[in-house]
Amino acid sequence: MRFVSTRGGAAPATLSQAIAAGLAPDGGLYVPESMPKVGHLPRDGYLATTASRMLAPFFAGDPLASELDAICAEAFVAPAPRRELRIKGAHLLELFHGPTAAFKDFGARFLAACLGRLRRDEARPLTILVATSGDTGAAVGAAFHEMPGVRVAILYPDNRVSPRQAHQLGSFGGNVRALRVEGTFDDCQRLVKGALGDPALQADVPMSSANSISLGRLLPQMAYFGHAALQATQPMNTIIPTGNLGNAVACLWARAIGLPIGEVVFACNANETLPEFYAGQPYRARDAVATIANAMDVGAPSNFERLRHLFGDEDAARRQGRAERVDDAQIRDTIRRHAANDGEVFCPHTATAIHVFERLRFEDPTKDWTMASTAHPAKFDTIVEPLVGRRVEVPDALAVMLARSASAEAMAADGRIFADWLRGW
Ligand SMILES: *Cc1c(COP(=O)(O)O)cnc(C)c1O
Numbered sequence: 099m100r101f102v103s104t105r106g107g108a109a110p111a112t113l114s115q116a117i118a119a120g121l122a123p124d125g126g127l128y129v130p131e132s133m134p135k136v137g138h139l140p141r142d143g144y145l146a147t148t149a150s151r152m153l154a155p156f157f158a159g160d161p162l163a164s165e166l167d168a169i170c171a172e173a174f175v176a177p178a179p180r181r182e183l184r185i186k187g188a189h190l191l192e193l194f195h196g197p198t199a200a201f202k203d204f205g206a207r208f209l210a211a212c213l214g215r216l217r218r219d220e221a222r223p224l225t226i227l228v229a230t231s232g233d234t235g236a237a238v239g240a241a242f243h244e245m246p247g248v249r250v251a252i253l254y255p256d257n258r259v260s261p262r263q264a265h266q267l268g269s270f271g272g273n274v275r276a277l278r279v280e281g282t283f284d285d286c287q288r289l290v291k292g293a294l295g296d297p298a299l300q301a302d303v304p305m306s307s308a309n310s311i312s313l314g315r316l317l318p319q320m321a322y323f324g325h326a327a328l329q330a331t332q333p334m335n336t337i338i339p340t341g342n343l344g345n346a347v348a349c350l351w352a353r354a355i356g357l358p359i360g361e362v363v364f365a366c367n368a369n370e371t372l373p374e375f376y377a378g379q380p381y382r383a384r385d386a387v388a389t390i391a392n393a394m395d396v397g398a399p400s401n402f403e404r405l406r407h408l409f410g411d412e413d414a415a416r417r418q419g420r421a422e423r424v425d426d427a428q429i430r431d432t433i434r435r436h437a438a439n440d441g442e443v444f445c446p447h448t449a450t451a452i453h454v455f456e457r458l459r460f461e462d463p464t465k466d467w468t469m470a471s472t473a474h475p476a477k478f479d480t481i482v483e484p485l486v487g488r489r490v491e492v493p494d495a496l497a498v499m500l501a502r503s504a505s506a507e508a509m510a511a512d513g514r515i516f517a518d519w520l521r522g523w
Contacts, residue, residue: 099158101128101313104403113160117212117314120307127403128313130156133354141328146174148328149321152355156317165215170321173208178322180329180468184440188455189468190448191326191336198266199474199496200393201345202237204322205315210241210248212314213306217247223273225305225520226250227293229286232259233393233473236266238308239274240499249273250308251520253286253509260480266496268504275523276504281511292513293520303520310344311400319348324357326468333360337454338470339447340364340372340421341394343401345470350408363458364421365450365469367391367429371399372421381412390426390481391446393473422457424450430485432456437486445473446481 100110105126111119116128134155139148150170157163176195183190196203217224226248228238235252242250252267256278259267268276279286294305308315327334336359338346346364353359366372367389375381383398409415424432432449436442444452451469458467475482476492483490492500509516 099134099156099160100131102131103127104129104407113157113313114162114212114216117209117312118216118306120309120312127311127401129404129407133351135356139324139328139357143325143328144174145178145321145325146170148325149174149318152321152324152352152357153317155355162212162215169208169211169215170318172211173204173318174321175207176203178204178325180326183442185436185442185452185455187459187463187466188452189330189466190471191322191468192471193322194445194471194474194477195493195495196237197240197495197499198233198236199477199493200233200237201319201322201470201472202233202315203240204318205310205344206234206237206241206308208318209308209312209314210238210245214245214248220247220304222304224248225303225523226308227253227290227305228308229253229283229290230259230267231255231283231392231395232263233477234308234310235276236263236499239267239270239276243270243274244272249523250275251523252276253279253289254506255279255281255283255286256508258282260478262477262479262500264506265504266499268506269499269502276506277509277519278506279509279511285511289509289511289513289516293516296513296517299517299520303523305520309400310342316344316348316351316401316404319345320352320355323349323359323470324352327352327358330358330468332466333358335360335363335465335467336470337363337365337451337458337467339391339394339451339472340366341369341396341399343372343399343405345472347401347404347408349470350405354408362419363454364419365454366421366423367394367450368423368425369395369397370423371397373423375412376416376419376421378416389446390429390478391450394447394450422454424453428453433482434485443475443482443486443490444471445475445478447472448475
C-alpha cells in the first residue's frame with residue numbers, strides 16, 4: 099500500500115515514510131492510494147485483534163507490517179465499550195478509558211508505538227513538538243513518556259486551559275517537558291510551525307510533530323468504530339463530536355473498507371464551518387470561537403481535505419453527510435437534563451452528540467444511533483459539576499496523573515527564544 103497527498107503534488111510514500119513525515123511535502127495530507135476491502139471479521143474479537151486485522155492492508159509491504167500486532171497490543175490497552183443507554187434507541191461508544199481520559203490516547207499511543215520503532219537505530223533523539231489547547235498534549239505526553247530515543251515538548255497557552263488540563267500537561271517530567279506560552283493557542287502553533295520549518299534548527303535538533311493530521315493517529319481511530327459496528331445488530335448509525343474531523347474521517351474510512359457502519363453525522367459546537375457547508379454553502383474556513391466544548395473549537399477543520407478526497411469532490415461529500423450545530427446553552431441543557439432524568443453524566447463534547455441524537459430521533463423515532471463519547475466528564479469538572487449538582491468521580495488513571503506533582507516552564511511567544519531553548523535541551 100502506498101500513500102498519496104490530498105493535493106496530488108508529492109511522490110507516493112510508504113506507510114513508514116508517511117508516518118515519519120506527518121504532513122506531505124506539498125502541504126497536503128497523506129491518504130491511502132486506494133481503499134482496500136477487509137474480509138470477514140469476527141464479532142467477538144479483542145479490540146487489539148480487530149485493529150490489527152483492519153489495519154493489515156494499510157501496512158502491507160511496509161517494514162512495520164511484521165510489528166503490527168505488537169503495535170496494536172501497545173496502543174489498544176484500554177477498552178472501547180459500546181453500551182446501551184437508558185435512553186431509547188441510543189448506545190454510547192466510550193472512548194475515554196485511556197490514561198488521559200479522552201479518545202486521543204488511542205491515536206497517540208499508536209503513533210508512539212510506530213515512531214519508537216522507526217527511530218530505533220537513530221543515534222540522536224527525535225524531538226516531538228506539540229501545540230495543544232488541552233487534550234492532545236496530555237495524550238501525546240502520556241504516550242511518549244519514558245520512551246527511549248524520543249522526547250516531547252508540549253506548548254500550551256498559559257491560563258487558557260482548564261486547571262486539570264494544566265496539571266496533566268505538567269505532570270510527566272523526564273523526556274516530556276511542558277511549556278506555558280505567554281500567548282494564545284495560535285501563538286503556540288506558530289512557534290511549532292516555525293521550528294519545524296527552520297532547516298538550521300532541524301539540523302541541530304531533529305524534530306517532528308504529533309498533531310491530528312498525522313496518519314499514525316488517524317488510522318488507529320478506525321479500529322474502535324469497526325469493533326463497535328461488528329457488535330451492533332444493524333449497520334451502526336453514528337454521531338461523532340467533531341472538531342478537526344479526525345475521528346469522523348477515521349469512521350468514514352472504516353465504512354469505506356467494508357465495516358457495517360450506516361449513516362455518519364457530525365456534531366459540532368457553535369463553530370459552524372461544517373454545519374454551514376452541509377447546509378449547502380461553499381466551504382468557508384474562519385477563526386475559531388470559544389465554547390464549553392473547547393476541544394472542538396475549530397474554524398478550519400484540518401482533515402476537511404481528506405473528507406473531500408474520500409468522496410471525490412465537495413458536492414459528493416455534501417450529499418453523503420450531515421453536520422449539526424449545537425450551541426453552549428443546548429450543551430448545558432443536555433448535560434443537566436440527562437443527569438437529572440436518567441443519571442447519565444456526559445462531558446460537554448459528548449453532550450453535543452447526545453443533543454444531535456435527540457434531533458434525529460425526533461425526525462425518525464425508529465432509527466437507532468451510537469454516539470461517540472470522546473472524553474470523561476471528570477476532565478471538565480468545572481463545567482459539568484455545577485450543572486449536575488454533584489461531584490463527578492475521577493477515573494483511576496486520571497487520578498494517578500493528578501496526584502503527581504506538576505510543573506511547567508514559562509516561554510515567551512518568540513521563535514528565537516524557543517529555538518535557543520530547543521538547542522539547549
Ligand atoms: C479532539 C477532541 C474532539 C474533536 O475530535 P476531532 O478528531 O478533532 O474531530 C472531540 N472531543 C474531545 C474530547 C476531543 O479531545
